Amino acid sequence: xxxxxxxxxxxxxxxxxxxxxxxxxxxxxxxxxxxxxxxxxxxxxxxxxxxxxxxxxxxxxxxxxxxxxxxxxxxxxxxxxxxxxxxxxxxxxxxxxxxxxxxxxxxxxxxxxxxxxxxxxxxxxxxxxxxxxxxxxxxxxxxxxxxxxxxxxxxxxxxxxxxxxxxxxxxxxxxxxxxxxxxxxxxxxxxxxxxxxxxxxxxxxxxxxxxxxxxxxxxxxxxxxxxxxxxxxxxxxxxxxxxxxxxxxxxxxxxxxxxxxxxxx
Ligand code: DGL
Numbered sequence: 001x002x003x004x005x006x007x008x009x010x011x012x013x014x015x016x017x018x019x020x021x022x023x024x025x026x027x028x029x030x031x032x033x034x035x036x037x038x039x040x041x042x043x044x045x046x047x048x049x050x051x052x053x054x055x056x057x058x059x060x061x062x063x064x065x066x067x068x069x070x071x072x073x074x075x076x077x078x079x080x081x082x083x084x085x086x087x088x089x090x091x092x093x094x095x096x097x098x099x100x101x102x103x104x105x106x107x108x109x110x111x112x113x114x115x116x117x118x119x120x121x122x123x124x125x126x127x128x129x130x131x132x133x134x135x136x137x138x139x140x141x142x143x144x145x146x147x148x149x150x151x152x153x154x155x156x157x158x159x160x161x162x163x164x165x166x167x168x169x170x171x172x173x174x175x176x177x178x179x180x181x182x183x184x185x186x187x188x189x190x191x192x193x194x195x196x197x198x199x200x201x202x203x204x205x206x207x208x209x210x211x212x213x214x215x216x217x218x219x220x221x222x223x224x225x226x227x228x229x230x231x232x233x234x235x236x237x238x239x240x241x242x243x244x245x246x247x248x249x250x251x252x253x254x255x256x257x258x259x260x261x262x263x264x265x
Contacts, residue, residue: 002222005030005231007061007069010052012040012211013173013241014187015072016248020069023249025175028223031230036262038235041148042075043117043186050119054080059089059265060233062078066090070217072210074116074185079121091220096125098216099183099209104133105246106205107181111138113174113204116185118143126185140177144170144186151188154247155156158194167192167199175200191247206259233258238263 008015008022012035019033034057036042042050056075069092071077077094085092103112114124114126121143130137146166150156155163174182180203184190187210197206236240237255246252 001224001225002067003030003224004065004067005032006221007034007064007066008072008216009034009036009057009069010073010187011035011042011062011075012037013244013248014088014148016245017187017190017208018070018072018210018214020249021211022217023230025214026218027228028225029228030224031228032061032066034060034229034233034260035232035234035241037237037241038093038262040152041117043071043119043148044145047079047119050075051080051083054084056262057264058084060219060260060262062088062090068217068221070213071095072187072213074120074187074209075078078116078120078125084194093213093220095187095213096129096185096207098212099185100126100129100133101140101209103181103210104130104137104205106207107137109178109180110134110136111140111177111179113177113179113180113182114139114141114185115144115170115174115182115189116141117148118145120185126183135238140174140179142170142174147186147192148188150165150189152244154244156191156195156247158198162196163192164199167195171196171199181205181207183209185209189202190230231258233254233260235262
């Protein structure tokens with residue numbers, strides 16, 4: 001048994017979809033969550049800025065005696081994970097490989113779509129990893145930069161004309177390609193699951209990258225014992241985070257949310 005906490009981080013709220021999955025499948029684990037809400041979004045930043053922020057987020061999590069880090073952010077997993085993982089002695093699990101493995105197992109036609117932030121799509125990491133999993137796959141990617149701000153503003157319900165219009169605009173191209181599997185390559189996007197599923201139709205399976213990394217971490221780690229506890233930290237207003245967190249976690253945060261001066265790390 002290893003009761004040390006697992007560090008989980010994201011640029012903001014999106015990583016809470018991974019925490020939700022961890023609560024479901026790893027209820028014994030202690031979790032330290034950091035959301036860099038003062039600097040979100042990462043997806044529109046340069047690789048240098050994303051690497052710098054990632055090093056600071058990881059340094060903060062390592063101020064606790066953690067057993068592993070789950071990178072609940074596709075942008076960081078795509079751009080900075082390899083570099084930062086090679087600099088530290090704590091295992092780091094990113095979202096990209098688990099999502100690619102699941103998509104490669106799921107597809108029947110071999111035609112896979114990937115949606116994500118501009119930085120994730122620009123990195124080309126999903127094409128590389130999917131082709132490593134199954135070289136014959138055909139992959140179609142699309143950056144959807146408006147999804148994160150819309151999700152953070154709660155525009156996620158089917159029937160909301162704003163989100164339905166933006167979904168149709170971004171996904172029309174992928175629909176035309178005849179994909180049968182779509183990777184939600186951003187941990188904010190599971191909140192758009194119903195709107196995206198309705199637009200793409202029942203023949204397209206959606207892969208939740210944030211949930212896949214939780215499953216992967218569960219298989220890789222020595223488990224904890226007892227009732228796990230999650231502590232939350234952010235780099236901007238804790239109350240603002242707490243008021244939106246319920247949407248991502250499907251439940252309220254009871255305890256105090258800590259505020260971190262992340263620039264110090
Ligand atoms: N949740 C982040 C991801 O999975 C996206 C948010 C951002 O752009 O910072 O890429």
